[in-house]
Amino acid sequence: xxxxxxxxxxxxxxxxxxxxxxxxxxxxxxxxxxxxxxxxxxxxxxxxxxxxxxxxxxxxxxxxxxxxxxxxxxxxxxxxxxxxxxxxxxxxxxxxxxxx
Amino acid sequence: xxxxxxxxxxxxxxxxxxxxxxxxxxxxxxxxxxxxxxxxxxxxxxxxxxxxxxxxxxxxxxxxxxxxxxxxxxxxxxxxxxxxxxxxxxxxxxxxxxxx
Amino acid sequence: xxxxxxxxxxxxxxxxxxxxxxxxxxxxxxxxxxxxxxxxxxxxxxxxxxxxxxxxxxxxxxxxxxxxxxxxxxxxxxxxxxxxxxxxxxxxxxxxxxxx
Amino acid sequence: xxxxxxxxxxxxxxxxxxxxxxxxxxxxxxxxxxxxxxxxxxxxxxxxxxxxxxxxxxxxxxxxxxxxxxxxxxxxxxxxxxxxxxxxxxxxxxxxxxxx
Amino acid sequence: xxxxxxxxxxxxxxxxxxxxxxxxxxxxxxxxxxxxxxxxxxxxxxxxxxxxxxxxxxxxxxxxxxxxxxxxxxxxxxxxxxxxxxxxxxxxxxxxxxxx
Numbered sequence: 439x440x441x442x443x444x445x446x447x448x449x450x451x452x453x454x455x456x457x458x459x460x461x462x463x464x465x466x467x468x469x470x471x472x473x474x475x476x477x478x479x480x481x482x483x484x485x486x487x488x489x490x491x492x493x494x495x496x497x498x499x500x501x502x503x504x505x506x507x508x509x510x511x512x513x514x515x516x517x518x519x520x521x522x523x524x525x526x527x528x529x530x531x532x533x534x535x536x537x538x
Numbered sequence: 539x540x541x542x543x544x545x546x547x548x549x550x551x552x553x554x555x556x557x558x559x560x561x562x563x564x565x566x567x568x569x570x571x572x573x574x575x576x577x578x579x580x581x582x583x584x585x586x587x588x589x590x591x592x593x594x595x596x597x598x599x600x601x602x603x604x605x606x607x608x609x610x611x612x613x614x615x616x617x618x619x620x621x622x623x624x625x626x627x628x629x630x631x632x633x634x635x636x637x638x
Numbered sequence: 639x640x641x642x643x644x645x646x647x648x649x650x651x652x653x654x655x656x657x658x659x660x661x662x663x664x665x666x667x668x669x670x671x672x673x674x675x676x677x678x679x680x681x682x683x684x685x686x687x688x689x690x691x692x693x694x695x696x697x698x699x700x701x702x703x704x705x706x707x708x709x710x711x712x713x714x715x716x717x718x719x720x721x722x723x724x725x726x727x728x729x730x731x732x733x734x735x736x737x738x
Numbered sequence: 739x740x741x742x743x744x745x746x747x748x749x750x751x752x753x754x755x756x757x758x759x760x761x762x763x764x765x766x767x768x769x770x771x772x773x774x775x776x777x778x779x780x781x782x783x784x785x786x787x788x789x790x791x792x793x794x795x796x797x798x799x800x801x802x803x804x805x806x807x808x809x810x811x812x813x814x815x816x817x818x819x820x821x822x823x824x825x826x827x828x829x830x831x832x833x834x835x836x837x838x
Numbered sequence: 839x840x841x842x843x844x845x846x847x848x849x850x851x852x853x854x855x856x857x858x859x860x861x862x863x864x865x866x867x868x869x870x871x872x873x874x875x876x877x878x879x880x881x882x883x884x885x886x887x888x889x890x891x892x893x894x895x896x897x898x899x900x901x902x903x904x905x906x907x908x909x910x911x912x913x914x915x916x917x918x919x920x921x922x923x924x925x926x927x928x929x930x931x932x933x934x935x936x937x938x
Binding site: 439440441469470484485486494496497498499500501503516518519520521522523524525526527531 | 745746747748749750751752753754756757762764766776778779780781798799801802809810811812813814815
């Protein structure tokens with residue numbers, strides 16, 4: 439999984455019918471220094487992530503495994519966890535409590 | 539999923555038989571500044587996307603999930619949504635109504 | 639799918655038994671300016687592509703979908719179409735008839 | 739598979755229910771000179787890997803094959819082996835005994 | 839598939855149980871000029887490849903297709919062929935007989 443920050447949303451009316459009612463989050467990927475990268479992912483939200491939160495995104499066929507994203511939907515990225523903390527060696531790269 | 543703009547088409551007569559009748563769109567990938575990238579994808583169209591529209595493209599096994607692209611076809615990219623708006627933080631990166 | 643040009647072949651005697659009789663084409667990837675990239679793919683041929691032709695290559699599990707490449711074979715890239723034309727905006731990036 | 743070093747952990751309370759009880763390791767990828775790369779992976783641990791150990795990480799649908807990571811979980815990376823030695827040509831790039 | 843040269847081995851005692859008895863080869867990727875790239879892959883060997891030989895490596899779910907690598911094993915890369923020759927245009931980029 440990769441670490442990403444929720445930075446926006448994508449809205450679509452004309453979409454593959456099985457995607458109806460799904461919320462598309464725009465995620466910006468985060469590197470090991472905690473910096474935002476140019477890479478992004480548009481992902482379905484399985485956990486109710488909010489703006490600016492750090493999340494874990496699963497890609498590929500993994501994105502269709504959760505109950506919230508049935509296997510017959512054309513999804514290749516899903517937010518599977520809201521991150522509390524990222525620890526690198528003995529320090530916090532990120533702590534949701536402190537980021538608030 | 540990635541954000542892309544429809545920039546052309548690819549036509550093929552001699553193709554794997556299960557691809558007969560499918561339309562191949564040429565998509566140019568878009569970054570988080572709304573700029574076109576050198577990367578592209580040739581994708582099957584599941585939603586009737588038109589020239590210059592911004593779309594969401596699903597890749598990998600996700601591309602074979604929609605009813606329009608049966609699982610036994612050798613497809614690794616499908617347009618799954620025509621984008622209305624992309625919002626980054628509190629502004630619109632793209633709005634189909636204004637792009638018209 | 640990506641656009642590629644057939645630039646050679648790979649021959650192997652000692653291979654996984656299910657690959658017996660399959661032809662491996664060496665493909666060089668093509669960018670949106672019609673230039674050859676350093677990236678390549680060794681792909682199974684499902685359509686009888688010839689030297690210097692432009693083709694569409696499907697990768698990942700898509701490569702094992704056509705009837706010609708049974709699902710139990712360890713293949714991750716297949717040529718699925720010989721390209722007639724690639725149109726970008728209102729011009730031809732490639733036309734097989736003119737390339738001859 | 740890629741070679742990586744365990745450099746930290748990611749903790750999440752709000753996650754897809756099937757991920758409950760799974761430990762997320764933060765892995766930094768290693769190149770053929772034995773140097774740490776900027777690329778990382780957040781992976782489920784199937785082998786009890788410890789801090790600073792070198793491991794093999796499997797990605798994609800492979801990550802959901804082991805018994806420890808059931809196929810219906812949205813996981814795209816799993817630590818599948820703790821490395822004893824990496825040999826390149828006739829020398830050790832890494833030896834766990836000596837790294838201790 | 840990609841072309842790679844066998845450059846070493848990876849040994850692991852503590853590994854996912856289904857990987858017991860499998861040999862992990864360290865492969866260095868080769869470009870279209872026949873040069874070694876910094877990219878590598880640790881792959882299971884399905885064909886008995888030896889040191890310095892050029893091979894084809896299949897990645898993703900394709901790596902779990904051969905009989906030698908059962909579908910329930912967490913493998914994302916397998917050596918599927920030992921290369922005899924690679925021909926680019928009208929010349930040999932590689933010939934196993936001459937490389938000996």
